[in-house]
Amino acid sequence: MLRDTWSSRTIFFTDQPCTWKARRRGIAALQGLRPQAPHRSFSVFTVISLIGPYRLCWGGRISATIEAKTKKVGYLHAKTVYSRNMFKRTGIVFLQLFLIAAVAPTGSAEADTLVGRASVIDGDTVEIIGKRIRLSGIDAPESWQVCRDEGGRRYRCGKDAALALDEFLSRSRPTTCRIRGKDRYRRFVADCTRADGENVNAWLVRQGFAVDWRRYSKGMFKDEQAVAKASRIGIWRGSFDLPCEARAMRSKQPPAC
Template sequence: MIVAAPAAAEEPIIGRASVIDGDTIEIAGERIRLNGIDAPESWQRCQDENAAEYRCGKEAAFALDQWLAESRPTRCVFVERDRYRRFVGTCFRSDGYEVNRWLVETGNSLDWPRYSNGLYADAQKRAKANRLGIWRGTFTEPCIARGEKAKRKPSC
């Protein structure tokens, strides 16, 4: 009789994070997709409260970079590998603050219930009520924007 053992979870990754975009970082050469959230793409544009267009994806990435620099190193706990073989995880600054949650509560990312099971819904409600980040104006959900750019059905 052969018994298949479950694959061992990967070890956490700890180190200085480089920001790739608003929901992807890199530590020690490993790309890490932040689990359960979806940030605007670096090329994506939004409108602020005065209907002025701005690069919301670039703004989200810049905010993340500044925030991570305040408390290093970053530690990421493995959730899974995605279809691109990226490490998908939940990350924390050295002070213990969860990166994924911070991005949603500051309005720099959206809760992605498809992957989070609504874990960040409360943080998103607060960001929206306080008109933080992308919530200060209008925007297209990142998953819809990607679909439109690729001329395919959105994967939301």
């Protein structure tokens, strides 16, 4: 504990949990520690630096004693006694940091790759190990979007795209996604492939379940889109609004196509 040797007043408790509240209590207590004799003056900040309430609280707990001794010239001797619990917990922290560093990806290619079982959110968005991923360079109809088939009948083209994507991914797991960055919704933007190496983004465009989003793809999937359009499959078998235009009409905002 910290004890005022002039008044035998306990000002801080030993082995208290190292929380901000405990630190504030310790500092407040030190600020209240004042010698009664003029020659026994010392700096509160000197004491704080000696017992290290900020440095030593990390990873464990502190047990500290302040002893004031006076001869002809008064001086303050501060000693810090580290509890065994502090060394034990600090060692555990360092071990955890070491293990994290050992297993963490080191290369940029590995760090920018997510691999796992993909859950389908909609026709161009999946989720792997809790990370939301937007497929790069393509745009699929929204889940609420309605298109028309060759006979003019309305159907849920966004729902069909999501179901088709789910079935496609289920035939060859796991899914690997190479991250390109993040969009304005903080989703990862990525190119994804199945376990057999087939590109998911390209497959969706080629089957008519998504369009080549030239604003971001720079025409990367124009050949796949030409095949789907010529074959009149997916959304190309009838009429539809581009997904970016459908979102704009729904939100009454200018389209981001």
